[in-house]
Amino acid sequence: MTNTIEAPRSPARPARKRGTNWEKWGWIYMRASGVVLIVLIFGHLFMNLIVGDGVSAIDFGFVAGKWADPFWQWWDVLMLWLALIHGANGMRTIVNDYTNPGTVQKVLKGALFAAAAVLIVLGTLVVFTFDPCPPVAADAADLLPSFCSA
Template sequence: MATTIESPRAPHTVRRSRGVNWEKWGWIYMRASGVVLLVLIFGHLFVNLLVGDGIKAIDFAFVGGKWSDPFWQVWDTLMLWLAMIHGGNGMRTIVNDYATKAVTRKVLLGAILVAVVAMIVLGTLVVYTFDPCPVGSPADLLPSFCATR
């Protein structure tokens, strides 16, 4: 009894013989960003959960103190950017594989792009504009490391 495997669907993108092969670079990005994300995420988990008092220490003051250091701002920003682009690229691949109509594919890809860009912009703004010691706040509500103003 012979089993026949159907040929895969033709890709929706037009193949060009010259120019940049974006699918190849997307594939390479997924592998490289995955490796870097493993280091970033496990480093993040190690510092937040195992160093010091562990999970009991994570509160507003912990995050405020952590984000007052430029190293952790860059670390968390890099983790955010890589994770969002990695996830968006994965969703793009799924849409290209399963959306059969061109209009549906374009709408879904546009929605993914808008969501990824919005999350990257908002997340980056939070990391770099976070102020754990806002001016005019009652002293009893501020973290212990804030100087009374």
């Protein structure tokens, strides 16, 4: 007496699609950006809170002085970009987990992409175009910070 097993209706493991495995690269990005963000965030906190006078020293002049140095501009922009992309990718994963493929999922992912893109663009513009001493009319000169000449 021989027992035979019927052929399965579908393969146990579907054939791998050709092309880029975006889920794998998203997973790798989350791990790598998380490690880099730890360094960037603790460096940011150390410079802003430990070095100098701590929280009481953080004001408009402190930020203006910090962003006068291109190193700190790039540090903050890198932190901004990595954090926003990291967060948007995490939210994309949650959308994938809790919604069915279709219109709702596409709309939510599109909204995530749009929000992240707008915040990245606006944040980058703020950091690189920040001018603590903008030109003002003579009657508004008293609104300038003390370190700006009228």
